[in-house]
Amino acid sequence: MSSVRSRHIDNVVRIGTANASSLSGGGPQAIIHKSWTRCMQQHGLDPTRPTPTRILPSDLVRDHQQRMDGFMRVARAGMQDLYGRVADLGYMLLLTDAEGITVDYIGNPASESQFKAAGLYIGADWNEAHAGTCGVGTCLVEQATITCHQAEHFDATHIALTCTAAPLRAPSGQLLGVLDVSALHSPQARESQHLVQHLTAMYAQMIEDANFLRCFARHAVLRLGTVPGLVEVSGHVMFALDDDGVVCGANTGARRHFGGPAADLVGQPITQLLDIGMDALRRMARSGASEPVTAGGSHRNAQFQGILIPPKGAGTVASGPAATDGPKPQALVRSADHADTRRSDALDRLLGDDAVMRRLVDQSKRLVDSHVPLLIRGETGTGKEVLARALHAYSARAAQPFVAVNCASIPESLIESELFGYMPGSFTGGRSKGMKGLIAQSDGGTLFLDEIGDMPLALQTRLLRVLAESEVLPLGAERPVAVRLNVIAATHRDLRHAIADGRFREDLYYRLAGATLALPPLRARKDQAFLVRKLFAEEACTLGLNASLDPEALRSLLAHDWPGNIRELRNALRFALAQAGDRPVVVADLPPEVSGAPAPQPAERSDTAPVQQGLRAPAADAAHAAEDAGATRLLQALKANQWNIASTARTLQRCRATIYRQMERYGITQPHLL
Numbered sequence: 069m070s071s072v073r074s075r076h077i078d079n080v081v082r083i084g085t086a087n088a089s090s091l092s093g094g095g096p097q098a099i100i101h102k103s104w105t106r107c108m109q110q111h112g113l114d115p116t117r118p119t120p121t122r123i124l125p126s127d128l129v130r131d132h133q134q135r136m137d138g139f140m141r142v143a144r145a146g147m148q149d150l151y152g153r154v155a156d157l158g159y160m161l162l163l164t165d166a167e168g169i170t171v172d173y174i175g176n177p178a179s180e181s182q183f184k185a186a187g188l189y190i191g192a193d194w195n196e197a198h199a200g201t202c203g204v205g206t207c208l209v210e211q212a213t214i215t216c217h218q219a220e221h222f223d224a225t226h227i228a229l230t231c232t233a234a235p236l237r238a239p240s241g242q243l244l245g246v247l248d249v250s251a252l253h254s255p256q257a258r259e260s261q262h263l264v265q266h267l268t269a270m271y272a273q274m275i276e277d278a279n280f281l282r283c284f285a286r287h288a289v290l291r292l293g294t295v296p297g298l299v300e301v302s303g304h305v306m307f308a309l310d311d312d313g314v315v316c317g318a319n320t321g322a323r324r325h326f327g328g329p330a331a332d333l334v335g336q337p338i339t340q341l342l343d344i345g346m347d348a349l350r351r352m353a354r355s356g357a358s359e360p361v362t363a364g365g366s367h368r369n370a371q372f373q374g375i376l377i378p379p380k381g382a383g384t385v386a387s388g389p390a391a392t393d394g395p396k397p398q399a400l401v402r403s404a405d406h407a408d409t410r411r412s413d414a415l416d417r418l419l420g421d422d423a424v425m426r427r428l429v430d431q432s433k434r435l436v437d438s439h440v441p442l443l444i445r446g447e448t449g450t451g452k453e454v455l456a457r458a459l460h461a462y463s464a465r466a467a468q469p470f471v472a473v474n475c476a477s478i479p480e481s482l483i484e485s486e487l488f489g490y491m492p493g494s495f496t497g498g499r500s501k502g503m504k505g506l507i508a509q510s511d512g513g514t515l516f517l518d519e520i521g522d523m524p525l526a527l528q529t530r531l532l533r534v535l536a537e538s539e540v541l542p543l544g545a546e547r548p549v550a551v552r553l554n555v556i557a558a559t560h561r562d563l564r565h566a567i568a569d570g571r572f573r574e575d576l577y578y579r580l581a582g583a584t585l586a587l588p589p590l591r592a593r594k595d596q597a598f599l600v601r602k603l604f605a606e607e608a609c610t611l612g613l614n615a616s617l618d619p620e621a622l623r624s625l626l627a628h629d630w631p632g633n634i635r636e637l638r639n640a641l642r643f644a645l646a647q648a649g650d651r652p653v654v655v656a657d658l659p660p661e662v663s664g665a666p667a668p669q670p671a672e673r674s675d676t677a678p679v680q681q682g683l684r685a686p687a688a689d690a691a692h693a694a695e696d697a698g699a700t701r702l703l704q705a706l707k708a709n710q711w712n713i714a715s716t717a718r719t720l721q722r723c724r725a726t727i728y729r730q731m732e733r734y735g736i737t738q739p740h741l742l
């Protein structure tokens with residue numbers, strides 16, 4: 069072994085066996101050293117045994133390619149353009165999926181055999197758990213653009229390479245894969261890769277944005293940039309809007325700038341995020357010209373130039389890829405006298421042909437501007453928050469803020485300061501400028517108090533005072549602040565029981581429940597087929613798929629009794645779409661509890677490779693079929709959610725701690741921890 073290699077191995081062993089806590093800190097070197105530690109201490113890789121890259125057999129590679137077919141086409145266009153810029157410098161490009169499997173490649177044909185020998189080719193598995201620290205694998209862990217330069221690679225086989233990799237995300241924010249730019253030879257200085265790092269990040273963003281526009285081709289897209297004159301091509305913030313100007317998609321730039329996951333932005337009227345009215349949007353749609361736009365709410369002062377890209381195909385409606393209700397005029401170019409039609413849409417879009425829901429929506433419309441406090445009741449996942457947002461969008465205060473507070477999820481120690489706000493210096497750890505509480509932020513708009521049944525008793529007393537007096541007293545303040553309050557509360561609990569048990573104040577109940585809107589469970593709704601089609605279209609679009617639903621699969625969906633209601637339906641469709649990719653979704657793609665099929669036993673599955681990747685050992689006891697079915701269901705959900713524990717927990721309607729506990733019980737380990 070050459071002395072360079074043995075020195076490298078000594079270095080990796082020394083740092084990789086160090087105590088992980090001694091490696092705190094940021095910067096490129098810390099990222100690499102943390103990865104070396106992970107490779108040795110968690111993945112059990114041995115740097116003294118250099119191993120060539122694992123190459124998957126071609127039929128498995130085809131499976132990986134098919135799962136991201138639509139996205140691959142967009143990515144290839146970006147890769148070709150990028151390749152034109154870096155080919156002369158000896159670079160080649162890889163596209164991998166979110167597991168690190170290479171699904172596409174562009175490189176100089178004359179060097180193909182060398183690239184292949186180095187593992188820079190289709191089918192190569194660059195997941196850190198197998199390949200050690202490398203561009204793709206470490207980028208998947210860090211979810212950020214990184215360079216792994218020469219001896220920063222874990223495995224001595226790869227120390228001649230330089231690899232720069234950037235993550236690629238779906239409009240939902242979910243990781244889709246990685247764009248990698250690599251070379252067999254490069255100058256020794258790491259700094260030589262700076263420009264490549266910028267280019268890789270820039271093209272990754274361009275590919276994501278092209279995919280975003282593909283997914284939301286039937287929506288109007290508001291594009292915002294900071295360079296006037298270039299906003300059409302380089303606006304880095306994009307919002308897809310529906311007929312009412314409500315956000316139905318937000319790209320990575322928008323998520324980064326406006327904070328939070330896509331799910332938090334989706335459903336908000338754009339007029340709340342930006343200081344812009346519907347009239348201005350309609351004017352932009354008509355003129356096609358860009359206009360200055362200022363961010364609203366807590367992002368005030370950010371100045372943009374904005375342009376509105378109309379939906380593809382004149383006269384089509386911007387309501388999702390599978391909208392079947394025929395051509396409609398584009399809402400954003402409709403004139404003001406259609407305002408009432410738009411207002412009614414927000415609530416009417418919640419239902420198909422169901423008499424109970426129709427009565428509820430008609431009743432809501434009569435109540436929404438009456439200042440009667442509304443209490444929405446319904447089992448978990450029936451759409452209480454969705455209804456609250458639609459009520460707000462329908463109301464006369466639609467252009468004012470909608471502030472949602474989940475009374476069950478704010479830690480008890482913070483709930484008071486979050487709700488009421490605080491003055492500068494009023495408690496340790498608070499912001500030096502103080503903070504406006506959520507109640508005051510809702511001034512003139514809607515305050516949505518979700519899971520109100522879980523609010524601690526002491527706070528119920530304070531909330532009661534706020535409701536009675538329409539003013540809040542921030543922590544540390546001497547004088548109360550007046551608030552124009554419109555409250556919608558929601559709960560899945562029986563508040564009368566809670567009152568009887570002394571857990572909920574009766575006087576607060578009567579303050580909140582001026583009128584009660586009872587959402588029916590999904591199993592009782594007659595418009596299930598409408599909801600299936602609507603949610604299927606939305607989910608397919610978010611995943612960037614052009615999918616269809618087999619009639620037999622629709623029948624299975626309609627036969628299920630949906631204990632988790634619309635949330636469970638959405639998750640089941642997301643799960644099925646992830647299984648099916650771009651081909652039609654069939655019964656076998658549905659989660660076993662929906663399809664009615666006996667869950668396959670882990671040991672009997674034909675696609676053993678991914679199972680082996682996820683299970684350390686066969687599920688604990690083969691005699692316990694139910695256990696095995698549970699393990700399989702969990703494993704499938706983990707894979708469908710790219711091993712993201714939080715979204716797996718949402719899919720299965722369990723809390724994260726339960727998912728971790730079940731993983732431990734079934735011996736399931738995340739692939740990058742194996």
Ligand SMILES: Nc1ncnc2c1ncn2[C@@H]1O[C@H](COP(=O)(O)OP(=O)(O)OP(=O)(O)O)[C@@H](O)[C@H]1O
Pocket residue numbers: 417418419446447448449450451452453454455518558559560602603634635638
């Ligand atoms: N009418 C609807 N159309 C489309 N999707 C809906 C509808 N109603 C609910 N959903 C979807 O169902 C899921 C649950 O909705 P929501 O959070 O509003 O339910 P919830 O009753 O407030 O749940 P919880 O009680 O757990 O807070 C979300 O993914 C939402 O997008």
